[in-house]
Amino acid sequence: MSDKIIEKYFDNVAYKTVVTLLGVIGAVVTIYAFLQEKKVDLRYEIIANTNVLDFNADISKLEVAYDSTNLKQTGENLRIYTVKIVNNGNENIIKEFYDENDLVGIKLSSGKIIEKPELIQSSNDYLKRNLHFKDYQKDKVIFSRVILESEEFFIIKLLVLHKINEIPEIISFGKxxxxxxxxVVNSTDVKQELTFLKKAFYGNFWTQLSRLIAYFIIGAIIFILIMELSVKLDKRKEYNRKRKNVVNFKNLKDYQYTRMDDAIFDRYLEGKYSFMGLSNLKEISNLVKDEKELNDKYKVLSEHVKSKEYKLFRRDGGDWSLINEMLNDGIVFKENEELRINQAMKDTLEKFLDYLSSKGEF
Structure with missing residues (x-):
């Protein structure tokens, strides 16, 4: 019985498909892990570029001074830059990646930095403790060598004094x-460049792997539900087809229906697939061909089920179970401890099998 159950599952199309899909996904994940290109992508994102003052309105009595300098008279302005320095790649930046002769930093195309740059946010405590501005000059800032793991970042603020008609640009340097x-990009451009595909495939290997597993689980559930529905529809269609065969057989002129024949028809209909019901009926047909052979087999099986081996392992012989089912169905009956074949049901069984054969069931 257990062998039949295993065979049934392995013959199930949905089961085979899911196993195949699992194998394909496993292979893809393995190949992806080996072929995933590790790359560094340090990037400066300008989050804000804000005017501190606005001299568009000509107010004659208004004076704005910074460090004893009248900015209106000198034609200068103050601007605050907020810059995010982020490792946008999937490779961690370690200290050995920095060139000591060309350290990483920011410089201005014009204007000057008038206050020490300020670290206003970092993605982890390590950066907060270890990031320093090694060389702060009026037009550039050099960052200390810090480990910047994938997707980690820090944000700095710069206060810049510049000519009104010359808005400074942020320029990167270092290796x-x-x-x-x-x-060097604007944060608005970063949002725009995240197309559908980039959003779908954004992140490092483990992010992608987690996403792939989640997509696979969801897809597998949907697939299994679809297959379950498909199997149920196929079962219903198969049952209706078999039921039609039974109805057509009952309407044959050379057949006289009796209620005891329903045991044969039910056995045909109960099969999950047509071959299962037919196989069962053919086995019964072989057993009832000769009454003496049937009784000899029954006696041998009766002794077998009394053995220690049967009691220990409960090995359910196929013919033993089938003979007992035949007794329940009335195809055979006992008389003086001998099995007798119900000749009328035997004739119906043979006729029914011949009819199914003529319809191409075999």
Whole structure:
């Protein structure tokens, strides 16, 4: 019985498909893990570029001074830059990646930094403790060498004094191993560049792997539900087809229906697939061909079920179970401890099998 159950599952299309899909996903994940390209992508994102003052309105009595300098008279303005320095790649930036002769930093195309840069946010405590501004000059800032893991970042604020008609640009400098140039982008551009595909495949290997597993689980559940529905529909269609065969057989002129024949028809209909019901009926047909052979087999099986081996392992012989089912169905009956074949049901069984054969069931 257990062998039949195992065979049934392995013959199930949905089971085979799911196992195949699992194998394919496993292979893809393995290949992806080996082929995933590790890359460094240090990037400066300008989060804010804010005017501190606005001299568009000409107010003659208004004077604005900074460090005893009248900014209106000198034609200067104050601007605050908020810059996010982020490792946008999937490779961690370690200290060995920095070139000591060309350290990483920011410089201005014009204007000057008038106050010491301020660290206003960091993605972890390590950066908060270890990030320093090594060389703070009027037009540039050099960062200390810090470990910047994938997707980690820190944000700095710069107060810049510049000519009104010359808005400074942020320029990157320095060398990181594995990266040609440090890009400077606006945060609005970063949001715009996240297209559907980039959103779908954004993140490091473990992020992608987690996403892939989640997608697979959801997809597998949907797939299994669809397959379950498909199997149920197929079962219903198969049952209706078999039921039609039974109805057509009952309407044959050379057949006289009796209620005891329903045991044969029910056994045909109960099979999950057509071959299962047919196989069962063919086995019964073989057993009832010869009454003497049937009794000889029954006696041998009766002794077998009394053995210690049967009691210990409960090995359920196929013919033993089938003969007992035949007794329940009335295809055979006992008389003086001997099995007798119900000739009328035997004739119906043979006719029914011949009819099914003529319809291409075999």
């Amino acid at each position: 990181i191993a594995g990266q040609q140039k440090i890009a």
